[in-house]
Amino acid sequence: MSLETAQPVAPIRSVYALHGFHSSPQKRLFQWLKLEGIMRGAVLDAVAFPSPDAPVPSQWQDVLDRQLPELDTSMGLVTHSLGGITALRYLTRDTSEWSLGTLVLVAPFARPYEGTPAEIRAFCEEVEWEKIRDRVSSITVIRSDNDSLVPAAASDEVAAHLGVEPTIVAGAGHFRDSENVVQVPEIRDAVFRS
Numbered sequence: 001m002s003l004e005t006a007q008p009v010a011p012i013r014s015v016y017a018l019h020g021f022h023s024s025p026q027k028r029l030f031q032w033l034k035l036e037g038i039m040r041g042a043v044l045d046a047v048a049f050p051s052p053d054a055p056v057p058s059q060w061q062d063v064l065d066r067q068l069p070e071l072d073t074s075m076g077l078v079t080h081s082l083g084g085i086t087a088l089r090y091l092t093r094d095t096s097e098w099s100l101g102t103l104v105l106v107a108p109f110a111r112p113y114e115g116t117p118a119e120i121r122a123f124c125e126e127v128e129w130e131k132i133r134d135r136v137s138s139i140t141v142i143r144s145d146n147d148s149l150v151p152a153a154a155s156d157e158v159a160a161h162l163g164v165e166p167t168i169v170a171g172a173g174h175f176r177d178s179e180n181v182v183q184v185p186e187i188r189d190a191v192f193r194s
Contacts, residue, residue: 017046018083076102084108109154140190144172
């Protein structure tokens with residue numbers, strides 16, 4: 001489920017997709033979302049992070065600093081896994097008076113969990129949850145009921161901090177190409193507020 005504020009809801013015109021660990025902008029789910037955006041008059045750009053197999057938080061933040069325009073209510077972010085905490089860290093440290101139309105976190109986590117790969121522990125920093133809740137018009141957390149990589153409790157904790165109930169997709173695993181997860185209507189509907 002998503003959190004809708006009382007603010008007027010502008011249509012989403014641009015979306016930035018943030019991939020995760022061992023992933024890329026060519027993720028098939030992002031390519032499908034790009035086509036769905038075109039049909040709705042929105043542009044989706046997938047951000048390319050360096051060294052996705054050995055990520056460095058400062059390098060990923062630098063990419064967002066360079067590639068994301070000024071945030072506004074006609075813009076959305078859709079993230080997958082490590083892309084989620086990367087976005088949350090970016091939004092927390094942005095000192096401008098930003099606002100964002102929609103934030104969709106797929107299989108997110110914010111703290112290390114049992115089995116967290118060492119390469120991504122450094123991404124887990126404090127998040128200013130209230131700042132994000134107050135400045136994003138629509139927030140959605142989506143997880144699967146059978147994710148073998150990020151525990152349900154880790155995603156549910158992010159949802160609780162953001163004041164939303166998680167949307168649970170049956171049988172989608174970790175939403176990876178290798179699991180043949182390409183089209184997820186729940187993600188599309190949350191991104192484009194269908």
